[in-house]
């Protein structure tokens with residue numbers, strides 16, 4: 001498969017923070033969700049791809065071209081033309097109107113399509129003559145997305161792009177991203193704390209915590225295959241003693257009302273432990289057990 005983005009062993013050190021050995025791939029035709037707590041290193045990773053942060057080590061390839069250290073300015077420029085970016089804040093000049101933002105973008109991107117931009121403004125119901133400073137948060141995000149999509153990008157990079165949008169606006173944004181993904185040459189890397197959005201659209205989920213990759217899995221391995229077992233103390237001890245989990249692979253979280261256990265394969269788990277209450281996992285519960293679970 002053709003990889004749109006390939007990050008290998010990316011490291012970046014700040015005073016008090018260490019991003020270390022990040023490996024991340026966005027294959028064509030896929031949506032990769034990036035999750036993790038505040039300050040985990042998601043934006044630092046994304047900014048490294050965009051050349052807004054200079055990594056200390058590692059390699060970054062966009063469309064098979066090195067855009068990291070020793071990359072030629074021409075290669076970086078060419079690659080960036082093929083990337084659409086949306087950050088969680090709108091960075092266009094405040095006094096500029098929506099229409100003028102489109103003109104500004106047309107100077108930056110060779111493949112800019114004024115017709116496409118017009119159509120997106122209509123789709124998102126964005127008033128052309130309104131100044132950026134007078135847009136609501138949702139409208140600014142829609143403007144950023146309209147700009148990111150109107151230069152025919154092969155890769156979209158979204159950093160918390162649906163944060164602050166109401167549920168209807170989030171759904172409209174996801175529809176727009178699904179539409180974009182109908183072209184299988186396209187791909188999306190999106191960081192989000194709204195894991196329900198990722199459940200709807202992601203193919204892979206990558207979790208960063210304290211600057212390290214904690215897991216990188218197909219989304220279905222979480223939402224279709226994994227389960228959360230709800231045990232009493234005696235049941236938990238029976239599970240722990242059964243040998244079902246290899247040493248170091250039993251993850252549990254204690255609550256006042258019992259113990260939750262992460263079952264990576266809920267079908268196999270329920271075969272072995274009939275009678276133990278078991279729910280399907282979602283990204284939030286999976287994350288909680290992976291990040292905060294006690295390991296045994």
Ligand SMILES: Nc1ncnc2c1ncn2[C@@H]1O[C@H](COP(=O)(O)OP(=O)(O)OP(=O)(O)O)[C@@H](O)[C@H]1O
Pocket residue numbers: 014015016017036037038039040041042043044045
């Ligand atoms: N320019 C900088 N100088 C020093 N430290 C920085 C700089 N940029 C980021 N950091 C630190 O790096 C760490 C990771 O920040 P980053 O923005 O990558 O996290 P994040 O996962 O995107 O978090 P959030 O979910 O809150 O947006 C944080 O501790 C942050 O304070």
